[in-house]
Amino acid sequence: MKKSYFGMICMAAATALMLTGCGGSTPASSAETTASASETTEGKELVFAANGGMSMDPGDGYRGWPCIRNGVGETLFKLDEELQPQLFLLDSYEVSEDHMTWTLNIKEGITFQNGKVMDAEAVKACLERTVGMNERAASDLKIASMEADGLKLMIQTTESNPVLANSLCDPYACIIDVTAEEDMASNPIGTGPYMVESYSPDKETDVVAYADYWGGTPKLERIRVVALDKDTMAMALQSGEIDAAYAMPYDGQALFVGNADYNLQTVATSRIYKLYYNYHNEHLANANVRKALNMLVDKKSYGEVVMNGFGAPAVGCFPEDTPYSEGLTATGFDLEGAKALLAEEGYADTNADGILDKDGNNLSFELVTYSSRAELPLLSAAFQSQCKDIGIEVNVTVSDNVDEILNADQFDISAYAYVTLPTGDPSSYMNFVFGTGGGANFGHFSNAEIDRLLAQLNGEFDQDKRAELTRQIVQLALDEDAYCFMDHLEMSLVTKASVTGLVPHPSDYYQITVDTDITE
Structure with a gap:
């Protein structure tokens, strides 16, 4: 059973132990510290494949x-x-x-x-x-x-x-x-x-x-954190080249299920796989075009097939077991509905090239994504295929510099992964992504009512009221089909059975700790 993400923040004043400043100490040099470290461990090393x-x-x-x-x-x-x-x-x-x-x-x-x-x-x-x-x-x-x-x-x-x-x-x-x-x-x-x-x-x-x-x-005396090609992670773990792997592709994970020599650990996270729509694009400025595109996203299939069962279909940007998602509604998968909606907006294949057009302009989009999240190119390809089936052209670019492209406004759609509860509270994500001019509002979405509610949320201490304001804000974004929130990720970590103290965390922040160990 998944744990709830939501924890009440205790805003009552803690009983403080007022400490005095501690005395000075002589800083150790790096060489001295390294030598000291070697003396206090057992000379053990762990090799961990993770994001660079x-x-x-x-x-x-x-x-x-x-x-x-x-x-x-x-x-x-x-x-x-x-x-x-x-x-x-x-x-x-x-x-x-x-x-x-x-x-x-x-x-x-x-x-x-x-x-x-x-x-x-x-x-x-x-x-x-x-x-x-x-x-x-x-x-x-x-x-x-x-x-x-x-x-x-x-x-x-x-x-x-x-x-x-x-x-x-x-x-x-x-x-x-x-x-x-x-x-x-x-x-x-x-x-x-x-x-x-x-x-x-x-x-x-x-x-x-x-x-x-x-x-x-x-x-441990030493840990090597290596950035491997994700397609080689499974082989590297099987061969003993590495001891643990973070975010291994799903087909590789299947090799370790039920094998007593390895541990496959998973945890539900708030990481959302989403589509940004650029409002500067003349087609995407039309709410019905965005709605039609959202009708093409089969979230259940994406989670079960594309993400190999590690994706939970999303309604909004926050996980379903939080109070921030209760009662929300979003555009659902409806292939025929998407066709009808685009036809109502005047899109048709007037020149028989297989691509819908209007006023001489093809319904064609440039989608940019990145590969450090192995699922994103796969989700982009699935979306591209669904679009093609009804006459929408989507050209997919996979780039390591995706944020530069987004900030330069050189995209129409972007498939992106974002942790929506990075600190357990929704306000940071919503201000940054939904707020007018927000630092990660790459698509230039702007809604005056959302901005007003965000200002109210930012000063609200009552947790029930914060949850209600959050739901109102997310529903307004869903009503506009401003984004497509596809699936939430269930994060995985595959290790040798001899590795302990390396456990996935719902925040996705914490990996190596003082307790990380390997017993062989």
Whole structure:
């Protein structure tokens, strides 16, 4: 039975333990730390095939994901299995009555991987840097000012921010030493159980144990995180080249089902596979054309066949077992209905070339997607085939630079995967994707009523009211067929049976931890 994603955020003030600043310590050199790490582990190594990345700098867009996944960086709060924020690098926190002053009490004894103490001043400097370079972080955190005093950090927000604790779970809020000389893209100095030994963008990241980790002794001396061609993952695991694989293609996963030498773990996530529609396209500016396209998407078949049973048909952008999806309705699969709707809009194949046209313009679209999510090209091909059956031309491009293409407005449709509850709360996703001018509103969707409701949501602390506002916003987007929300992903992780402590998480943030181990 799937767990519910929704967890109530406790906004009551915690009983704070007011800590004093800890004494100074002598930073260890990288060489000293590495040597120390080797002495505290058993010389064991694990090879993990997972997504690569062009940077690990938490402040740079979404680059903080590999920083956390690789066990290098950590956040002040951490999401539990119910996607509820829990204290992590903090002992306690307090919120003022006007909900605009947050006092965070940092755990004593935490050090960065260069030996420097992680105190309030270090956290302040890190968050200031992130807010200054990351539009999404600035929008989510709403920080007006910060004051540091020993292990106490006081954050003043620009407005009431009901979800600051949630937002501080986001990988962009990963706490790193921003005063370190190391390049933050290739060697961020975090507080996690593992520190970067070497980094090759989008190819391999080698991390070694940090012996002075505040949360215990790492079980492994070294972990190699390699970015393999997904089609070779199954063979690499069978041959012993790797010990674990994240997001292995579905046909490969089938090889390990029922095999006692391996473990196949799955978890339901909020990652939605969706279609963006570009409102700047003359055809897609027509709501009935978008509706007709949505009628061509057989979500059930996509989940069962294209995604090999690992896709759950979606209504809206949030999973069905959350209060954010209750009672929503969306356009359903209806091939004949799509044909009729386009005919009503005046589309016909007037020149017998097999493509519908209107006023001399073919109903033809450029669809762009990417391959780091193996399902996306497959879903794009299925959609392309359905469109072709009724006379719509869709040209599919698979690109590693999809965000550059989207931001340059050089697309008509985009198949995209997006985690919709990245911090357990829906507001970040909706502001960024539904809000007029939002940073990930690539299709230029704009709805004045949605913008009004978003503003109301952003200041609402009552969880039931937040859920109701969310449903209203999503339904308005569904009524316009502004997007097509196809399927939610059930994430998989395949490991040797000897691997422990490597478990998929509903947030999709956490992978390598202090408990990750291999017993052979």
